[in-house]
Amino acid sequence: MAPIHKIAVVQLHPKPLQIEQNFNKAAEYIRSAATQKAELVVLPEYHLTNWVPKKEGFLEACGEWETYLKKYQDLAKECNICIVPGTIVERHREAEKDEDKLLNVAYFIDSHGQILGRYVKKNLWGNIERDHLTSSSRDPHEVFDTPLGKVGLLVCWDIAFPEAFRELIAQGAQLIVCPTFWTLNDCSKLGLGINPTAEALFLDSILTARCFENTCAIAFANAGGPPGRGYAGISQICMPYSGAVARLGGCGEGMAVAEVDYHVLEDAEQNYQVRADLARADWHYDYRHNKDDGGEDTSQDKSKL
Structure with a gap:
């Protein structure tokens, strides 16, 4: 019997550099998810700091990453819930270069407060x-x-690359967790003129497509915010066949909770045979790159494709 897991995705408005305030609001949602018997809660990308890298105090805020990672570990243990605390921007000092390196990192923390996975945005x-x-x-x-079960972590723009999903699916991932900071203003002026909500269409379309083409579930938690400020929101939990089984309809703050039935994933795989094809020894897509490490073009003659 395939398991059923209850998952929550949280849509927050990250106040720029208001780290403690943002953490406290996130903690409220996490406690609420725990009372609803959710096993996993997912927060958005940049939920502690917002993305303001040129603002005074941003580097200093990123230097506090270990403090807040530990707070989420303690909270997971307190609430007996798994947490993906969106992403936390980590500041690391490279002494040999005398400069700072910033990493945008997603963690999977289990209900005992243990870190089971770490992923740096690619x-x-x-x-x-x-x-x-x-x-x-x-x-x-x-x-x-x-x-x-088997979980893969991706962050925001990663979802535009099917190769990222394929690499995870080939390793048996059942659930892909994706913290995001995706706004309507990420579209070009031309695109916005054609469709002011083009990015929302992008997200709804691609998340559903990724579920079908990879026979997986996706937990997608996006940043939200006041209307008219460009926040896209529409955080959701997606499955094959159904698309979004839970979805926040706008850009406002909130939480969506849904049960994810892994039997549906198994049935979708039996129907579409995606993973079976990927596992074949004679599978014809090797994900060739156009150039090798030396910069020499090793692609096929495109006139023959």
Whole structure:
């Protein structure tokens, strides 16, 4: 009998650099999720600091990451609930270069307060992030054994890359957890002129597609905020066949809770045979890169494709 797990995704408005205030609000939602018997609660990306890397005090705030990671470990143990505390930006001093390195990190903390998984965001959003953050680059995506089965962690713009999902699915991931800070203003001027909510359409479409094409569940927690400020919200829990089984309809703060029936994932796999194909020795997609480490073009002749 496949298990059923209850999951909560929290949509918060991260007040810029108001770390303690943001943590206290997150803790309230976590305690509420625990009272509703949720086994896992997921917070948004940048939920402690917001994304204000040029603002005075941001670096200092990122230096407190260990303090707040420990607070979430204690809270998980207190509430007997697993927590993915969105992402926490970590400040690390590189003495040999005499400079700071910032990592955008998601953790999976179990209900005993133990860290079962850690993931550094790989796909950074343009120069907005690349000018400040260090990517996990070519480090492989990892799957973690958790009380909710095999879990993979992705962050925000990672979901635009099917390769990230495929790498996790090939390792048996059943649930993909994705903390996010995705706004409507991430669209271009042309796109906004065509559809002011184009990014919401992007998110709804891609999350549903990823569930179907990977026979997995997704817990997606996005930042929210006041209307008219560009926050997209629409945090949701998605499954094959159904799409969103729980979804926050707007950009306001709130929490969505849903039961995720892993029997549905098993049935979807039996129907679509995605994982079975990925596991075949003669599987024809090797995820070739266009260039090798030396910069030489090793791609196929595109005129033949």
